[in-house]
Amino acid sequence: MRPQIVAGNWKMNNDLDEGRQLAKSIKEHQDDIPSDVTVILAPPFIHLSDISREIMDSPLQLAAQNCATEEKGAFTGEVSASMIRSTGARYVIIGHSERRSYYNETDEIVHKKIQLALKHDLYPIVCVGESLTQRENDQYFSVVEAQLDNTVFKLSAEDFGRVVVAYEPVWAIGTGKTATPEQAQEMHAFIRKKIQENFSSDAAENTAILYGGSCKPANAAELFSQPDIDGGLIGGASLKPGDFVEITKSFT
Ligand code: PGA
Numbered sequence: 292m293r294p295q296i297v298a299g300n301w302k303m304n305n306d307l308d309e310g311r312q313l314a315k316s317i318k319e320h321q322d323d324i325p326s327d328v329t330v331i332l333a334p335p336f337i338h339l340s341d342i343s344r345e346i347m348d349s350p351l352q353l354a355a356q357n358c359a360t361e362e363k364g365a366f367t368g369e370v371s372a373s374m375i376r377s378t379g380a381r382y383v384i385i386g387h388s389e390r391r392s393y394y395n396e397t398d399e400i401v402h403k404k405i406q407l408a409l410k411h412d413l414y415p416i417v418c419v420g421e422s423l424t425q426r427e428n429d430q431y432f433s434v435v436e437a438q439l440d441n442t443v444f445k446l447s448a449e450d451f452g453r454v455v456v457a458y459e460p461v462w463a464i465g466t467g468k469t470a471t472p473e474q475a476q477e478m479h480a481f482i483r484k485k486i487q488e489n490f491s492s493d494a495a496e497n498t499a500i501l502y503g504g505s506c507k508p509a510n511a512a513e514l515f516s517q518p519d520i521d522g523g524l525i526g527g528a529s530l531k532p533g534d535f536v537e538i539t540k541s542f543t
Contacts, residue, residue: 299529354382398441463504
């Protein structure tokens with residue numbers, strides 16, 4: 292059985308006190324969160340250690356939002372996968388569309404980061420998704436397939452077994468415009484089929500594929516009830532503890 296996952300991507304929001312308060316509020320609602328849902332918080336790098344301590348004795352998991360393409364050394368301003376792991380984080384989001392579009396991250400860069408994450412015992416949450424123009428031009432399947440081919444499909448089957456995929460249509464991120472459950476399901480089923488073709492039926496069956504893009508309490512249940520949607524990568528709504536916890540309860 293593949294896991295059900297809700298991950299909160301805080302992006303560049305919250306100072307340290309606000310971040311700790313947010314983590315604390317979510318932790319205080321722990322009893323409301325179904326025990327079979329893996330809940331991951333992804334604060335900015337600089338808060339990782341503090342949030343790690345804040346959630347230490349809870350089932351909440353920690354993720355970074357990015358990692359460096361290099362192991363270590365003279366790369367001013369970068370944060371390596373091993374540094375992330377040393378804070379207690381178990382996951383790292385890689386290839387988010389904001390990284391791809393604002394910081395010119397190519398599939399090649401994404402692939403390097405995934406390899407380093409795996410080497411340092413982190414589970415990569417790898418984001419794929421098409422832009423609005425690509426959707427309107429009916430290129431969405433080919434765009435997502437190429438993103439997968441150039442990154443996670445280059446991994447060994449064993450390494451791929453530790454990957455979480457997040458489908459995030461760029462046009463739905465932070466726009467309030469959610470993919471319909473049918474649009475999301477169609478893409479998730481496509482991604483799962485590609486995993487089966489590239490690896491195996493077992494790999495396809497066991498890989499968690501998350502949806503991201505304006506997911507909120509009002510639409511989470513409908514999205515998560517789709518057979519190939521295994522949870523969500525949540526941006527805006529993850530900053531509101533009540534909304535975020537509500538989303539974790541949206542699996543049927
Ligand atoms: P959003 O962001 O929920 O604010 O649309 C999702 C994401 O970027 O991961």
